[in-house]
Amino acid sequence: xxxxxxxxxxxxxxxxxxxxxxxxxxxxxxxxxxxxxxxxxxxxxxxxxxxxxxxxxxxxxxxxxxxxxxxxxxxxxxxxxxxxxxxxxxxxxxxxxxxxxxxxxxxxxxxxxxxxxxxxxxxxxxxxxxxxxxxxxxxxxxxxxxxxxxxxxxxxxxxxxxxxxxxxxxxxxxxxxxxxxxxxxxxxxxxxxxxxxxxxxxxxxxxxxxxxxxxxxxxxxxxxxxxxxxxxxxxxxxxxxxxxxxxxxxxxxxxxxxxxxxxxxxxxxxxxxxxxxxxxxxxxxxxxxxxxxxxxxxxxxxxxxxxxxxxxxxxxxxxxxxxxxxxxxxxxxxxxxxxxxxxxxxxxxxxxxxxxxxxxxxxxxxxxxxxxxxxxxxxxxxxxxxxxxxxxxxxxxxxxxxxxxxxxxxxxxxxxxxxxxxxxxxxxxxxxxxxxxxxxxxxxxxxxxxxxxxxxxxxxxxxxxxxxxxxxxxxxxxxxxxxxxxxxxxxxxxxxxxxxxxxxxxxxxxxxxxxxxxxxxxxxxxxxxxxxxxxxxxxxxxxxxxxxxxxxxxxxxxxxxxxxxxxxxxxxxxxxxxxxxxx
Ligand code: B12
Ligand code: SF4
Numbered sequence: 025x026x027x028x029x030x031x032x033x034x035x036x037x038x039x040x041x042x043x044x045x046x047x048x049x050x051x052x053x054x055x056x057x058x059x060x061x062x063x064x065x066x067x068x069x070x071x072x073x074x075x076x077x078x079x080x081x082x083x084x085x086x087x088x089x090x091x092x093x094x095x096x097x098x099x100x101x102x103x104x105x106x107x108x109x110x111x112x113x114x115x116x117x118x119x120x121x122x123x124x125x126x127x128x129x130x131x132x133x134x135x136x137x138x139x140x141x142x143x144x145x146x147x148x149x150x151x152x153x154x155x156x157x158x159x160x161x162x163x164x165x166x167x168x169x170x171x172x173x174x175x176x177x178x179x180x181x182x183x184x185x186x187x188x189x190x191x192x193x194x195x196x197x198x199x200x201x202x203x204x205x206x207x208x209x210x211x212x213x214x215x216x217x218x219x220x221x222x223x224x225x226x227x228x229x230x231x232x233x234x235x236x237x238x239x240x241x242x243x244x245x246x247x248x249x250x251x252x253x254x255x256x257x258x259x260x261x262x263x264x265x266x267x268x269x270x271x272x273x274x275x276x277x278x279x280x281x282x283x284x285x286x287x288x289x290x291x292x293x294x295x296x297x298x299x300x301x302x303x304x305x306x307x308x309x310x311x312x313x314x315x316x317x318x319x320x321x322x323x324x325x326x327x328x329x330x331x332x333x334x335x336x337x338x339x340x341x342x343x344x345x346x347x348x349x350x351x352x353x354x355x356x357x358x359x360x361x362x363x364x365x366x367x368x369x370x371x372x373x374x375x376x377x378x379x380x381x382x383x384x385x386x387x388x389x390x391x392x393x394x395x396x397x398x399x400x401x402x403x404x405x406x407x408x409x410x411x412x413x414x415x416x417x418x419x420x421x422x423x424x425x426x427x428x429x430x431x432x433x434x435x436x437x438x439x440x441x442x443x444x445x446x447x448x449x450x451x452x453x454x455x456x457x458x459x460x461x462x463x464x465x466x467x468x469x470x471x472x473x474x475x476x477x478x479x480x481x482x483x484x485x486x487x488x489x490x491x492x493x494x495x496x497x498x499x500x501x502x503x504x505x506x507x508x509x510x511x512x513x514x515x516x517x518x519x520x521x522x523x524x525x526x527x528x529x530x531x532x533x534x535x536x537x538x539x540x541x542x543x544x545x546x547x548x549x550x551x552x553x554x555x556x557x558x559x560x561x562x563x564x565x566x567x568x569x570x571x572x573x574x575x576x577x578x579x580x581x582x583x584x585x586x587x588x589x590x591x592x593x594x595x596x597x598x599x600x601x602x603x604x605x606x607x
Contacts, residue, residue, distance in 0.1 A: 068205040
């Protein structure tokens with residue numbers, strides 16, 4: 025047994041709700057891959073005994089599903105010979121919470137290191153450190169910008185020798201992923217999430233240039249990827265602890281240059297009898313990659329997040345999302361549907377030309393023409409690390425100074441055409457119109473006609489709609505049964521009297537559960553109606569109908585003048601000269 029101990033505590037912070045309470049659940053939705061990455065890296069250091077005869081122990085906490093035991097952590101690190109708290113994968117909206125945690129740990133003399141997209145994004149794009157990062161440094165925290173693969177030895181040795189630097193900046197040196205340690209979380213942590221999914225990234229980087237995106241400025245535009253052997257090992261390690269569902273967190277798996285080899289290996293594993301399922305994130309051009317959708321489905325993909333973002337070509341151009349070809353949306357979505365994969369699409373509201381009228385019109389077209397299962401809305405947000413944010417900082421344009429609100433579910437800037445109230449109202453309206461009874465029935469009918477498991481679909485629709493309307497959080501940060509800890513309130517907000525706090529909290533839990541039950545019963549009635557229909561397989565509507573090459577749909581006609589005449593674009597029907605040239 026080693027004579028000395030080094031203790032690493034990894035915490036993935038959550039963020040605060042509008043009342044200053046940590047957003048936290050009995051079960052969160054998806055475990056953090058950032059936490060899995062750091063845990064895997066430190067376990068690797070422990071296995072290699074990088075400190076010689078020192079036992080390196082590491083404990084991961086995900087605050088979205090665990091109340092952080094501050095006193096216990098402080099006691100454990102003090103009892104060890106050295107150690108630190110790593111605040112992991114801290115996004116901008118989580119930075120205020122990370123700062124409050126830093127204060128608590130630093131007051132107890134515990135070394136703290138903060139990493140993740142907020143610090144990496146700011147270092148990548150801003151000429152100087154923003155005040156919140158300077159504040160973290162002034163509290164004595166070390167800031168880690170960039171990726172940690174291949175660099176954890178340096179950090180652990182620095183903590184052990186008490187020589188941590190205030191800033192580690194590796195933004196210009198992206199590590200090779202083919203030789204990196206693998207992300208992993210113990211089953212104990214994964215079981216705190218609703219669906220027993222674990223996550224891993226099979227690659228990083230995306231070649232496109234969307235102006236609202238932080239990823240390209242932090243992880244780069246070159247595809248870096250893991251090997252099929254690594255993917256197999258991740259799946260086998262998890263299967264050995266009973267976990268067979270995965271969220272592959274690559275922002276754009278279709279641009280992972282190793283996608284085919286990875287999918288082929290997954291298909292081989294399934295053919296060998298290993299049963300697993302996974303979720304992917306892809307772009308709207310993925311259907312052009314030969315065999316991509318078929319192989320993804322065969323390899324076990326049952327859900328896919330698609331970066332649709334908008335159906336208006338002007339909006340897409342304004343955001344430099346030139347790769348989104350709206351005239352191919354239907355074909356692409358139909359291809360996923362034919363493969364039996366449930367589709368989710370992100371839709372951003374607030375591009376410069378958006379108005380409430382245009383958005384309303386676009387929603388009707390979207391519902392009628394696109395065979396999408398779930399759509400989720402986001403406020404266009406200048407996230408630190410994006411080109412949009414950099415430009416607004418440079419031009420001194422107003423942005424909400426409270427980064428806790430940068431969760432894409434809050435408006436944090438002004439819009440050139442819509443008033444603040446109009447923008448907020450149309451955001452809420454979109455959630456209503458795309459989840460109304462008529463549309464839910466339409467989505468379920470489309471699913472039933474193509475043999476999709478409609479129960480999973482109606483539960484998903486309910487979970488998304490309820491997160492926003494009942495829990496008041498974005499579905500991507502929602503969970504099951506909201507927890508609130510009276511004493512863990514945002515710094516600067518008064519602790520509430522227990523005699524007021526607890527009865528109100530109990531009332532809230534009761535009321536929300538009642539609303540969830542009502543929503544479930546309402547959607548279940550629709551689902552039962554759809555499933556009971558003897559003609560369900562014969563259902564057909566505009567979105568399911570295949571479009572021929574020379575046909576103009578309402579979507580294309582509406583945006584005819586805005587569609588750029590690039591290669592592959594439909595020829596404008598109104599323009600005889602162009603038509604003639606094309607012929
Ligand atoms: C998977 C994912 C999720 C998952 C899980 C979260 C997770 N972190 O795994 C879910 C679906 C829950 C999610 C939700 C949201 N997400 Co998200 N998510 C991602 C995604 C696609 C991958 C995250 C990941 O695994 N990255 C790979 C890891 C390994 O990278 P990393 O976190 O940077 O960590 C490395 C380094 O930073 C460093 N490091 C990090 N921490 C530490 C700590 C120490 C001590 C050290 C030494 C080093 C270190 O080492 C790590 C390994 O190299 C990223 C985009 C991306 N490419 O990262 C967006 C991203 C992080 N998400 C983002 C956002 C905005 C959100 C939401 C707020 C939005 C929303 N409404 O959907 C919610 C927030 C809810 C929440 N509670 O997390 C933004 C954050 C931007 C910003 N400036 O804040 C990103 C960057 C995407 C974007 N739109 O730009 N997300
Ligand atoms: S396609 Fe997605 S990951 Fe790639 S640049 Fe655009 S938003 Fe970022």
